[in-house]
Amino acid sequence: MNESLVDPRIHPDWLRPHSIEWYAQLGKLQGQYSLSWYSTISEPNAEAIFAEEVSQAVRGKNVLDIGCGHGEFTLQWSPIVKHITGLDITNDFIKTGNEANLSNVTFLTGNTKHRLPFESDEFDAAYNRRGPTSSYLDVGRVVKKGGKILGLHPGDGIAAELSEWFPNLFEPISIGTPVLENLKQRLEQGGLGHVEIETIRSMEYLHEPVDVIRMRCFGQAPSIHEWVMEKCLTEVMLIFEINAVKEGFTRHV
Incomplete structure (x- = not known):
């Protein structure tokens, strides 16, 4: 293990990523769910494919966006939907979405675990773009029979390269396919009918060494980002320079 790289989880201000507390902090810091690092994603791009599928599924319909964040993705469908409702657990994200003040868009705060x-x-119709999989336990009830329910979620083995090249800074990835198994379990428990799961693998190229740290500290307090920058940037720059390709540092997504 590279002892010159600190484990940011030992910092007293660290919050578990994607916990309720973490989302609340991100909402207060940014008011939106907006990635802080710069990168390029190769084709096939799962985000682009999902957006195209959503555009075909929502036209002229009353739609539910689960885990909508600050509503950027939600709002882009306003011109083509009958009405769309964005649901998220983070109050500050919902406040940002409601600032758009569109007549056929509603944003609500709610916990999908209930x-x-x-x-x-x-x-x-409904879609879940990287939102909580707990919503699948009840989404079949609120969508009319025959209505489409679409989902896009990070898979297993994401960013294995980062834990390999930046040990200690990034924790080891889980063995097996726990993310996929959890998703399958949620879908089964929700009693959803015909289900298709497609796996799409792409490459993400981080542009600069500082993007590695921005990614690791995303959503954390500024104190953590500053601490990791001070402790790790020199070593991260060296590792980045040795292993990056022309497009940047590579990770699977």
Whole structure:
């Protein structure tokens, strides 16, 4: 293990990524879920494919966006949907989304680990773009029979290269396919009918050494980012220079 790289999780201000507390902090720091690092993703690009599938599924319909964040993705469908509702657990994200003040867009705060705050058969379609998989336990109730439910989620083995080349800074990835197994379990428990799961592998190229640290400290307090920069930047720059290709430092996504 590279002892010159610190483990940011030992910092007293560290919050577990994607915990409720972490999202609340990100909302207060930024008011939006906006990535802090710069990178390029190769084709096939799962985000682009998902956006195209959503555009075909939501036209003229009453739609639910699960885990909408600050609503950037939600708002782009306003011109083509009948109505779209964005649901997220983070109050500050919802406040940002509501600033758009569009007549056919609604943003609500809610926890998907509880029963979704909607009537049965309220929506024609729903999608979940990197949102909570707990929503699959109840989403089948709020979407009309035959309505499409689309999802996009990070898979297993994401960023294995980072834990290999920057040990201690990034923790080892889990063995096996726990993310996929959890998703399958949620879908089964939710009683959803016909389900198709497609795995798409792409390459993400981080542009600069500082992007490695920005990614690791995303959503954390500024004190953690400053501490990791001070402790690790020199070594990160060296590792980046040795292992990067022309496009940048590579990680699987």
